[in-house]
Amino acid sequence: MKRLPAVLAPALIAIASAGCVMAPRINLDRFGTIGFIGFDTRAEGNIDEYANQVFLEVLLRSQPGTRIIDLGPAAAVLRGSRSPVPTPEILADLRSRYNVDAVLTGILDVSKARPRVELGAILLGSIRASVDMDAFMSARLMDTHDGTTFWMDSARVRMDIADLSVLKNGQVMFDARDPERAYGRLIRELVLRTTRDFR
Numbered sequence: 726m727k728r729l730p731a732v733l734a735p736a737l738i739a740i741a742s743a744g745c746v747m748a749p750r751i752n753l754d755r756f757g758t759i760g761f762i763g764f765d766t767r768a769e770g771n772i773d774e775y776a777n778q779v780f781l782e783v784l785l786r787s788q789p790g791t792r793i794i795d796l797g798p799a800a801a802v803l804r805g806s807r808s809p810v811p812t813p814e815i816l817a818d819l820r821s822r823y824n825v826d827a828v829l830t831g832i833l834d835v836s837k838a839r840p841r842v843e844l845g846a847i848l849l850g851s852i853r854a855s856v857d858m859d860a861f862m863s864a865r866l867m868d869t870h871d872g873t874t875f876w877m878d879s880a881r882v883r884m885d886i887a888d889l890s891v892l893k894n895g896q897v898m899f900d901a902r903d904p905e906r907a908y909g910r911l912i913r914e915l916v917l918r919t920t921r922d923f924r
Contacts, residue, residue: 757826831864880918
């Protein structure tokens with residue numbers, strides 16, 4: 726049997742490695758049925774609904790067949806708890822009511838950094854502006870039997886977002902008719918960074 730030239734062998738190994746598909750670091754199948762609690766956020770508008778949708782889309786596209794039950798918004802599921810992390814009592818209740826083995830939950834914090842507005846654009850108490858946003862997303866996967874945290878990750882992104890409503894008090898209103906166009910890049914970047922272990 727002829728041996729490959731020394732120069733050729735590393736090249737073939739590199740080509741073969743490039744064709745290999747790496748398994749995700751975290752395989753969600755092993756956690757059974759997972760309950761998803763919508764992101765806890767203080768941001769005004771519909772950005773949390775959009776973030777929830779994108780997060781679930783990325784998870785299910787990355788790991789088809791994963792059993793996920795959407796439990797609803799954090800405010801309702803966590804019953805007004807001051808902490809975005811479910812207590813052992815809440816986890817036990819969710820396990821009993823929905824038969825979930827684990828729960829995915831997290832926070833989405835979006836704050837205005839540097840608005841760029843034109844003088845004279847003020848109309849009816851708000852203006853349309855381009856805003857340099859600082860956004861933070863954190864998510865964790867918890868066992869509903871004993872409250873153990875199996876996994877946790879977070880990401881921070883700073884990005885320029887165009888055409889948002891800035892109220893007189895300086896707060897940004899995320900009420901775009903087309904969230905994908907308004908702040909889709911920001912949320913998708915946060916979600917992709919936060920879910921890297923699942924892809």
